[in-house]
Amino acid sequence: MSLKIRLARGGSKxxxxxxxxxxxxxxxxxxxxxxxxxxxxxxxxKDNEKRVELNVDRVKEWLAKGAQPTDRVLRFLAEAGIATRDARNNPEKAKPGKKALERVKEKEAKAAELAAAAAEAAAE
Structure with a gap:
């Protein structure tokens, strides 16, 4: 039996x-x-101490028995100092894709053409 330490939703809409x-x-x-x-x-x-409440002893026992925490619960355990969590960071995610880069280059080329045309018109 595979055990998870996870969240069960309650409360109203x-x-x-x-x-x-x-x-x-x-x-x-x-x-x-x-x-x-x-x-x-x-x-x-976030500064309220009742936001996250854990029974630390029981959590440690279940972790020793092989229960796997979900990502969100692992964050809580890391804040409590019970478990360690690897920082996840994907700096490539924020970079624009190929098509977006092509559109930027096209805009720059059009702007350069307009500037050159305006300079020629001003010179005449």
Whole structure:
């Protein structure tokens, strides 16, 4: 049985509240879970200490048993100092693609042509 430490959504529409639970990876997101080990209330401010609550001892036990945290839960565990998370950064993602670069070059060429035509007209 593959175990996950993940979020189970609660709360009402547009007012989310999440429980951090230990669940079988095959069970539905808000379905059956083995144990609740914490909670996350994204509606609270980031500096509020009740935003993320964890039962650190139980989380450590489940990690020792082989439970795998999801990405979001791993962030919480890294902030609490329980687990380490590799920083993910993709600097290539922000760079424009080939077609966008071609459009920029075309615009620059047109601007240069207009500037040259304007200079010729001014010279005459």
């Amino acid at each position: 547009k007012r989310p509240y999440y429980q951090i639970v230990i669940a079988d990876a095959r069970s539905p997101r808000d379905g059956r879970f083995l144990e609740k080990v914490g909670s996350w209330n994204p509606m609270l401010g």
